[in-house]
Amino acid sequence: MKRMDVGILGGTGMVGQHFIRFLQGHPWFNLTWLGASDRSAGKKLKDATSWRLDGDIPSLAAEIVVSDSKPSASAPRLVFSAMDASVATEIEREFAQAGHIIVSNSRNHRMELDVPLIVPEVNPGHLALVRAQQQSRGWKGMIVTNPNCSTVVLTMALAPLVPFGIEKVIVATLQSISGAGYPGVASMDILANVVPYIGSEEEKMEQETQKILGTLANGSVKPLAARVSAHCNRVAVIDGHVITTSIELSKKPSIADVQAAIENFQGVPQQRKLPSAPSKPLTYLPQSDRPQPRRDAMRENGMGVTVGRVRECPVLDVKLVACGHNTIRGAAGAAVLNAELMASEGLFD
Ligand SMILES: NC(=O)c1ccc[n+]([C@@H]2O[C@H](COP(=O)([O-])OP(=O)(O)OC[C@H]3O[C@@H](n4cnc5c(N)ncnc54)[C@H](OP(=O)(O)O)[C@@H]3O)[C@@H](O)[C@H]2O)c1
Secondary structure (H helix, E strand, O other): OOOEEEEEEOOOOHHHHHHHHHHOOOOOEEEEEEEEOOOOOOOEHHHHOOOOOOOOOOHHHHOOEOEEOOOOOOOOOEEEEOOOHHHHHHHHHHHHHOOOEEEEOOOOOOOOOOOOEOOOOOOHHHHHHHHHHHHHHOOOOEEEEOOOHHHHHHHHHHHHHHHHOEEEEEEEEEEOHHHHOOOOOOHHHHOOOEEOOOOOHHHHHHHHHHHHOOEEEOOEEEOOOOEEEEEEEEEOOOOOEEEEEEEEEOOOOOHHHHHHHHHOOOOHHHHOOOOOOOOOOEEEEOOOOOOOHHHHOOHHHHOOEEEEEEEEOOOOOEEEEEEEOOOHHHHHHHHHHHHHHHHHOOOOO
16 A cells, blocks of 8 residues: 655644654655644754654654645645644634645544544544535535543543443543643642643543543434543653543443453454554553553553553442553544544545
8 A cells, every 4th residue: 555645733843743753654654744833834844843752853754844834735635733722723624624634633623513533442433424524614625633632541441331331420630741742831830749730621521521422323423421520630740641530330330340341342443453553452450559651651552541440439330540641642643543544434535
């Protein structure tokens, strides 16, 4: 298969750099184009940005001359987006209107009724929304989104429990500082500390979870009726978000049944062997002190979610802990897996 040229809007930013690294050597996608602000346009990537990730700036990407963020013939049809949220709404829309396929990591369009918000293992069928999107907006292109980094971890852990009837979810997060971009939270605020507030994160987590776990019927998503309550905290960890959650389940499964459902969970990306799909989307660890971000966030190249401590909850029914890599599974890797799912559905043909 000939590799498809792809671009990144917001390619000079923190998430943009994660995209660049994640796309190195990708078997289906070939990075040829980067878009950013006028501050960077016209410069080679290596001169437009400071490389903030481990290792050197990938040599092929380093030489790409950054474009401005306007649709043009030089921009490939498939463009990932890691744009600053303050400008993503209009720019992503302009690209989709001009025929580009935007696979976005930004929050701006996620909750629009005709925009798929996808975790490929959880709700691949919601991709069908793009047809309604193209029809109602008269677009040749489209916008597809992935959720917020903490929501990916929560929905992956909840997906195997959907058949047990999810009624209530209470979740607390311990979110790493890389989730706030660069430079993120000031070191004086986060070192040896916990900050119990992340702007609009709790609302995003509650609403996005209901949309992702909702059901598609008659061309729209009916959100999951379950009530979801999130407490979001920033902690002094570099990479990897941990969530602790209690869940009420209408079918009252045994703890062994819940553990088995998590251990045996597989999705469409695994069936189709998509290039970035983890072989096991969920790994259950029986040790009482796992998962931990330093030990578990990089499982399956950062694309797997690790679950542990599944046990009875005296208030709701079941409680557990989950951990996932926020900038890989929760950002760049999530969007690339979405694009692989879209390719496997023939959406780029
Ligand atoms: N950090 C995370 O872990 C994380 C996780 C999930 C989602 N997100 C979301 O991903 C997006 C990017 O986050 P980030 O941390 O990578 O931010 P960032 O480092 O500040 O990067 C922002 C990018 O947007 C570009 N940009 C800014 N203003 C622009 C304009 N007026 N026109 C065109 N491009 C413009 C910047 O280009 P210049 O370099 O030229 O200024 C840069 O490439 C945000 O929407 C964020 O909410 C982040």
